[in-house]
Amino acid sequence: MKLFCTTYDLALHHPFNVSYARTPSGSAHVRTIVFAHIEQDGVTGTGEASPSKRYNETAETVQKFVYSLNASSLPSPEDKDTFLPAIGAHAAANTAAKCAVDMAWHDWWCKKNTISLGKYLAEEKLPLTGTNVTSFTIGIDELAVIEQKVREAEEYPILKIKLGTEYDEKIIETIRRVTNKVLRIDANEGWKTKEEALEKITWLKGQNVELIEQPLPADRDAEMPWLKERSPLPLFADESCGRLASIEGCAERFHGVNVKLMKSTGIAEAVKMIRRARELGMKIMMGCFIETSLAVTAAAHLARYCDYADLDGAALCENDPYSGATIARGKLIVPESAGIGAVLRV
Ligand code: MG
Numbered sequence: 107m108k109l110f111c112t113t114y115d116l117a118l119h120h121p122f123n124v125s126y127a128r129t130p131s132g133s134a135h136v137r138t139i140v141f142a143h144i145e146q147d148g149v150t151g152t153g154e155a156s157p158s159k160r161y162n163e164t165a166e167t168v169q170k171f172v173y174s175l176n177a178s179s180l181p182s183p184e185d186k187d188t189f190l191p192a193i194g195a196h197a198a199a200n201t202a203a204k205c206a207v208d209m210a211w212h213d214w215w216c217k218k219n220t221i222s223l224g225k226y227l228a229e230e231k232l233p234l235t236g237t238n239v240t241s242f243t244i245g246i247d248e249l250a251v252i253e254q255k256v257r258e259a260e261e262y263p264i265l266k267i268k269l270g271t272e273y274d275e276k277i278i279e280t281i282r283r284v285t286n287k288v289l290r291i292d293a294n295e296g297w298k299t300k301e302e303a304l305e306k307i308t309w310l311k312g313q314n315v316e317l318i319e320q321p322l323p324a325d326r327d328a329e330m331p332w333l334k335e336r337s338p339l340p341l342f343a344d345e346s347c348g349r350l351a352s353i354e355g356c357a358e359r360f361h362g363v364n365v366k367l368m369k370s371t372g373i374a375e376a377v378k379m380i381r382r383a384r385e386l387g388m389k390i391m392m393g394c395f396i397e398t399s400l401a402v403t404a405a406a407h408l409a410r411y412c413d414y415a416d417l418d419g420a421a422l423c424e425n426d427p428y429s430g431a432t433i434a435r436g437k438l439i440v441p442e443s444a445g446i447g448a449v450l451r452v
Pocket of ligand 1: 292294319320344345364
């Protein structure tokens with residue numbers, strides 16, 4: 107087996123600003139993606155890492171992780187019961203790096219067996235919801251730019267609005283002058299106290315808002331039961347929900363979880379997270395980072411088992427190297443060709 111990486115600079119239409127990562131306007135807006143490739147028996151599987159500083163990963167740490175795996179000492183990819191556990195057990199953290207290898211394995215396995223990832227996942231017998239409408243994200247920006255972005259997102263029926271600023275109300279008022287669409291709010295840990303969060307959520311309740319994601323910093327999780335008891339809108343964990351082990355705690359603090367492949371270490375553990383969240387009666391969102399259509403397509407195969415999809419990561423980019431799942435008027439159309447189903451554009 108050959109296991110190797112390539113990198114790709116993914117450029118965004120607009121700088122992507124959230125509460126804890128705001129860049130001055132005019133700054134570069136490129137994210138370096140690392141692809142992991144598994145080659146065996148004439149079949150190549152490819153997976154993706156979109157490393158995030160919030161989770162202490164960079165393109166360099168991802169490549170270091172993948173090359174430290176030493177392909178010759180890994181179990182054969184033919185042996186699905188030992189290959190992925192060996193990746194998971196190799197070093198702590200590195201969740202996006204592990205995701206790249208997990209995704210490459212799933213792509214390889216499904217191509218080798220001539221089945222789509224969708225068909226492979228159907229074997230898991232997770233309850234189907236059929237969710238296929240994705241929200242479109244509006245990042246933090248100057249009000250005039252936010253207004254322009256909302257107009258550009260006309261085809262999307264649901265918008266996800268990044269808040270956690272000193273001018274949150276002005277952002278919502280600006281958007282409400284343009285559209286009455288359903289909004290999902292992502293504070294990205296930007297509200298500093300539970301009282302501030304409750305005040306903002308109570309105001310947002312009257313603004314046709316459907317849910318609130320990550321109102322408080324993840325290190326203030328202990329205050330979340332207080333907020334959950336009082337919040338007039340459902341609360342979703344994103345930064346507070348990493349891997350499978352975090353799901354139980356999230357059930358006490360939130361109404362739902364945002365599962366993302368880059369946090370979960372990939373597809374195999376995301377399936378376990380969806381199953382556990384369901385057992386605990388939680389709502390589930392399938393989300394993504396800024397990613398190419400390769401990783402977004404992998405996640406789109408899982409969205410049909412979730413309640414909400416937030417899979418616009420590739421739609422925010424201007425040089426997506428893959429074509430895979432497409433979005434038509436907000437609806438995800440997921441390919442069922444062998445493997446993940448994303449192909450390199452020529
Ligand atoms: Mg989020």
